[in-house]
Amino acid sequence: MADQRRRDERRTRLSPDERRAQLVAIGVQALADHSLEELTIEHLSQQAGVSRGLLFYYFGSKQGFHREVVRAARDGLLRATEPDLDLAPLDRLHATLSNLVRFVREHEDTFFSLVRGAASGDREVREVVQQARALQMERLRVVCEELGIPDTAMLRMTLRSWVAFAEETLVDGALVSERSPEELVDFLERTLFAVVPVIDPAYGAHLRPDVATSS
């Protein structure tokens, strides 16, 4: 096995870290056409042209490999939707939603697998996806706070629920019914601005661009 490993590594002249990153990248790419369940060590071994032994050496188990792949896919999504803190809150929200919709368009199957990765039998994989949701909620909460909407349990419940709403919209609208990106961004923005004032109608004024930018 050590011989096989040496052969594997010599073939492409990568450092162990580079090799590991390459294998994870192949896994993320494979997520585009395969569910997590289908991403077996055998499959990756064929795709990457390396031995199963090397894969076990790097990831320990299929679960270990899945966790790294889902983590890498999630980090790709979070990087692509990183809020630009130089922008005013509502502009930043608009830019983040635009980036999110673009990411879903460009990596639609990865996004789909990621949302469905929440539907994994593996608790750690689910937690990786839950962390991404929690961070998206937190980004929205910061926008609300800057707009003068107080941080309450009701606000957090609303934002968390809206993140689930948006995920479903993106799966449905971007991947199934092929809405245009502008239409989706507009729909997401307006549904968010519709549900937050359910907590307190006064919040409606904070979320209207004309009012917010004039304050």
Added chain:
Amino acid sequence: MADQRRRDERRTRLSPDERRAQLVAIGVQALADHSLEELTIEHLSQQAGVSRGLLFYYFGSKQGFHREVVRAARDGLLRATEPDLDLAPLDRLHATLSNLVRFVREHEDTFFSLVRGAASGDREVREVVQQARALQMERLRVVCEELGIPDTAMLRMTLRSWVAFAEETLVDGALVSERSPEELVDFLERTLFAVVPVIDPAYGAHLRPDVATSS
């Protein structure tokens, strides 16, 4: 094994169908304290006081057992929230949401497991949960149709997204932050009435009780 089975069955004098139903019921009950992953044949065998062989005889495999348990839990939820077609659309919606919130209160861990059952590695289990969501969406669509809101792809996307929203609200509001049932019903109703008019502001009038009942 045949002997063991005869002993099992003699002990409680149930017909095979009754016995099977009883085992599924024990599984649904166990969902209250355990994730689907933890519901093993061993666990059920201990709980029900029957042999592992009998369980395999009835359900074939752990997956077979899980599917029946999730199906039974889903049917319980759908029965509890069955719309009363004698009621006017908005009253029916209100009653359905009240029943939903009551179900979640009374079977909170089952509901939690059911929502998380969407997070199962087993494709068939996920489909069972997806069917429940599709039916909830359809019930909402019928209410909208009766209120004069046309059945479009946009409406379906909105309702499907709102079902995901509501699920998150129920997990968060009923199970985590302990909102009152009335508060939750009111919140759910008002967020639904807030997002549907995002499609077309004219729909807002259809969803206001005073306008709808006067028509």
